[in-house]
Structures are given as C-alpha cells and as structure tokens.
Amino acid sequence: MMASGTSGNVEIPRTCKAGVVVNEGPDFKLVVDDVTVPEPGPNDALIKLNATGICYSDIHYMLNDLPIPKMSVFGVRSPGHEGAGVIVKLGSNVTNWKIGDRAGIKPAYDACFNCELCWSGKETYCDESPQIGLHFPGSYQQYVLSPARYTTRIPDGVDDFTAGPIMCSGSTIYCSLKESGLKPGDWAVFLGAGGGVGHMGVQLAKAMGMRVVGVDGGDDKRELCMKLGCEMFVDFTEVQDIAAEVVKTCDGKGAHGVFVTATSGSAYAAAPMMARISGKAMCIGLPPTGTAVAGADPLLIIGKNLSISGTKVGSLLDTQRALEFAARGLLKPIYETYPLAKMPDAVEKLRKGNVAGRLVVDFNS
Incomplete structure (x- = not known):
C-alpha cells in the first residue's frame, strides 16, 4: 500500500483492513475488506488499533433489532466500540496527546461537555453523545478517528488485549x-x-x-x-x-x-x-x-x-477506574484471540452465544 501521509516517523497507509457488514438485518454477514484510512479533523486523533473486543451490541447493530436507526443511515459499515492501540496522527488543534501514545476508544464517541449531564459525570447520556460503531466507523476498522478530548489513555501495565474489552465491558x-x-x-x-x-x-x-x-x-x-x-x-x-x-x-x-x-x-x-x-x-x-x-x-x-x-457504559472516569483495577492485577478479561481474517468467525460465534469471556481480534496477526 502506498503511504498517503506521515506524522512524525509513522507511515500511514491509504487503506486498511476492516470488518464490514453486508446485508444489514437478520441475514447479515461480516466480511473483511479494504477501507479508506480517515483523515483527522482539527480536534481528532487517528488511532491505529492493535486489538478490538467483539461485543454483542455490535451484533444488535448488524441485526437491526434495537429501536434505533441502521448503521447504513449514517454511512457506517464497520461496527465495534472497544479498541486499543496507538495514536499515529493528530489534528492541528490537539496539544494534549503525542504520536505513539497508547489510546483506547469506547462506545460513546464524544459529548458536548456543556450540559448538566456532562458536568455530573453522566456524559454518556448527553444528547450530543453519538455512538462509535453506529454513528461513526468503529473498532472493527484498524485505523479509526476519535475526538482527542474523549479518547482514553491506557495505563502502563495494561496490554491492548486487556484494555480493549475494558473500554466497554469493564x-x-x-x-x-x-x-x-x-x-x-x-x-x-x-x-x-x-x-x-x-x-x-x-x-x-x-x-x-x-x-x-x-x-x-x-x-x-x-x-x-x-x-x-x-x-x-x-x-x-x-x-x-x-x-x-x-x-x-x-x-x-x-x-x-x-x-x-x-x-x-x-x-x-x-x-x-x-x-x-x-x-x-x-x-x-x-x-x-x-x-x-x-x-x-x-x-x-x-x-x-x-x-x-x-446503566449504560461508564463515563470517562468510570473507564479510567476500571483500567486502574486492571493495572493493579485485579481485573483481567478472559479472552480468546482471533486473527483479523477470522473476524467473521468470531462474530458468528458470539451471535450463537458460544463464548465464555470475551473474543478479541488481533489486527497484527
């Protein structure tokens, strides 16, 4: 793949692999395909994911069995909302992150930070809190955008395969x-x-x-x-x-x-x-x-x-607290790892309910 741009010494490809849904609804299929790597806006971080958990909420989005609009209404093909990796490019306004920082994304994509819910630690209920993997391309895609202000730092001692599932489940x-x-x-x-x-x-x-x-x-x-x-x-x-x-x-x-x-x-x-x-x-x-x-x-x-x-997914602080339990060795997701090419198999296994613990996809295998 040809590089479309770099940030620091990081080469960023034009396209990346992603699990994309085909035929949304009861007969959906997930396939692995090439998608365009997005360009960060002024306040965004571009994250190269190393791992993503597979959550049953993803299945709901692909089945269309919740009372919400379809992913395709928002032009989204890749679900997923519990990813962990490293920042490879930053928007021009971002000053609180640097290239190479470890970062995670969780179900809530952002919040307004200017309402009573946001001020009281309930920002996941904010009217301006869209969902990643539904309103925006999710963590089944290796390169994803995340608003820098709503991106989670992964602490030392917590690997990506542990951090990914904690972004949502934990x-x-x-x-x-x-x-x-x-x-x-x-x-x-x-x-x-x-x-x-x-x-x-x-x-x-x-x-x-x-x-x-x-x-x-x-x-x-x-x-x-x-x-x-x-x-x-x-x-x-x-x-x-x-x-x-x-x-x-x-x-x-x-x-x-x-x-x-x-x-x-x-x-x-x-x-x-x-x-x-x-x-x-x-x-x-x-x-x-x-x-x-x-x-x-x-x-x-x-x-x-x-x-x-x-209760929905936790706030930024709740996510940080859960990661702290992991850093102390008190929370360790039990997971089975799938290579990227086998992501459709992982999705099908979860859909059938045959999973003890979590399934995690390794983007580098």
Missing part, C-alpha cells in the same frame, strides 16, 4: 456496581456471569469485597466463574428454580444486588425474585426490542422495597 459493569451502592460483604449476583460483561463484574465485585454468585449455563462457564471468584455458581440448564437457589445461597434472604448482564426475557423476569428486601436489580444487557421486561408485579416491588435501575 467500564459498563464498573459503572453499574458503583451506582448499585453495594458495600463490602453484600451479595452480588450476576446473570450471564460467564459472558463478556458478567465475568468482569465477577472480578470487580470480588475486588470490592462483595460476595459473588454467578448464574449461567454450562461447565465451561461454571469453571470460569468459580476461578474468577464466585462463591457459588447456579447453572440454569440444570436448576429448575434458579431464583430459589440464589436466595438460598444468599443467606436465605436473597441478593443485595442482581446484575442482569444477560439479554434474555427469562433473566430479566428472574432478577426481582432473587433480590432481598431493599435489594436492587441492575439492568445492563440489551435484549432485542420487545423480548424482555425489567420489573415485576408492583405488589412484589412494593412488598420487597425493590429498586430497578438501568
């Missing part, structure tokens, strides 16, 4: 744990504990001093969850009344917090039944439109003084 579950208000010694139950978000929640909750119960299906996920710090694992393929089993495990009273990282209607229906008096059901996993309801009969919610809350 940040998301850290935010939910923080907002739950759970304390050391409280019971935290994760529905979908062996998945990409859930297995990081298990580690973070353990590191925060909580007592952790994992709910998922299969021996692989049981082994992973117990290894990462669960006191108990409940296999939904073997246990008929999952909620009763969880309540029995949690002192016979139920969980202080139930974190629904799964996306099934049955998981959302079971969560309030697992919570104790004054417990919290935290809604995290994104079900396809119309397939799940978060909540229960008002008599149950009133009688148990339950709180039901939803």
Whole structure:
C-alpha cells in the first residue's frame, strides 16, 4: 500500500483492513475488506488499533433489532466500540496527546461537555453523545478517528488485549456496581456471569469485597466463574428454580444486588425474585426490542422495597477506574484471540452465544 501521509516517523497507509457488514438485518454477514484510512479533523486523533473486543451490541447493530436507526443511515459499515492501540496522527488543534501514545476508544464517541449531564459525570447520556460503531466507523476498522478530548489513555501495565474489552465491558459493569451502592460483604449476583460483561463484574465485585454468585449455563462457564471468584455458581440448564437457589445461597434472604448482564426475557423476569428486601436489580444487557421486561408485579416491588435501575457504559472516569483495577492485577478479561481474517468467525460465534469471556481480534496477526 502506498503511504498517503506521515506524522512524525509513522507511515500511514491509504487503506486498511476492516470488518464490514453486508446485508444489514437478520441475514447479515461480516466480511473483511479494504477501507479508506480517515483523515483527522482539527480536534481528532487517528488511532491505529492493535486489538478490538467483539461485543454483542455490535451484533444488535448488524441485526437491526434495537429501536434505533441502521448503521447504513449514517454511512457506517464497520461496527465495534472497544479498541486499543496507538495514536499515529493528530489534528492541528490537539496539544494534549503525542504520536505513539497508547489510546483506547469506547462506545460513546464524544459529548458536548456543556450540559448538566456532562458536568455530573453522566456524559454518556448527553444528547450530543453519538455512538462509535453506529454513528461513526468503529473498532472493527484498524485505523479509526476519535475526538482527542474523549479518547482514553491506557495505563502502563495494561496490554491492548486487556484494555480493549475494558473500554466497554469493564467500564459498563464498573459503572453499574458503583451506582448499585453495594458495600463490602453484600451479595452480588450476576446473570450471564460467564459472558463478556458478567465475568468482569465477577472480578470487580470480588475486588470490592462483595460476595459473588454467578448464574449461567454450562461447565465451561461454571469453571470460569468459580476461578474468577464466585462463591457459588447456579447453572440454569440444570436448576429448575434458579431464583430459589440464589436466595438460598444468599443467606436465605436473597441478593443485595442482581446484575442482569444477560439479554434474555427469562433473566430479566428472574432478577426481582432473587433480590432481598431493599435489594436492587441492575439492568445492563440489551435484549432485542420487545423480548424482555425489567420489573415485576408492583405488589412484589412494593412488598420487597425493590429498586430497578438501568446503566449504560461508564463515563470517562468510570473507564479510567476500571483500567486502574486492571493495572493493579485485579481485573483481567478472559479472552480468546482471533486473527483479523477470522473476524467473521468470531462474530458468528458470539451471535450463537458460544463464548465464555470475551473474543478479541488481533489486527497484527
């Protein structure tokens, strides 16, 4: 490939490889193709990614099963929102980054930083917070743009294959744990504990001093969850009344917090039944439109003084905090690595739900 420009001593190609979606919708396919390397605007950083995680939100975007416009409406072909790499070119106004700095991108692309939500650490809910991989080309593309002010620094001691998944999954579950208000010694139950978000929640909750119960299906996920710090694992393929089993495990009273990282209607229906008096059901996993309801009969919610809350991906600060746990050795995404050429296989594997932990694509293999 011929170089289109350089920055410092970094040669930047005209095109790069990317996973691009074909035939958006229920019969979508992902193919690896060449795309044009974007040119940074005055306030942007151009990042050469070394790794990207594969998240089920990407599958939602390609399936078009959420109540949002299609990727193609915005001219986007590559999803992805949890990448890590190095800065190779900077816009003319950028002074707080330099070429070669390690950087990560997360689901929120930017924010206005001039509203109450941004000022209070809720910038991912800002009206001017578009999504990378939906409104802008995402981390399935090796060279991506990121507004310099909303790019995350990756700390020393955290490799790109660890940092990538933390940009979304780690940040998301850290935010939910923080907002739950759970304390050391409280019971935290994760529905979908062996998945990409859930297995990081298990580690973070353990590191925060909580007592952790994992709910998922299969021996692989049981082994992973117990290894990462669960006191108990409940296999939904073997246990008929999952909620009763969880309540029995949690002192016979139920969980202080139930974190629904799964996306099934049955998981959302079971969560309030697992919570104790004054417990919290935290809604995290994104079900396809119309397939799940978060909540229960008002008599149950009133009688148990339950709180039901939803949380999106974390703020800039939440992401930094999650990375700090990783730097201290307390958060380590468990992942299977795929070469770039096999990205379509990784997407298909996740779509089928056959993943314990996370799948990460190595752009350099």
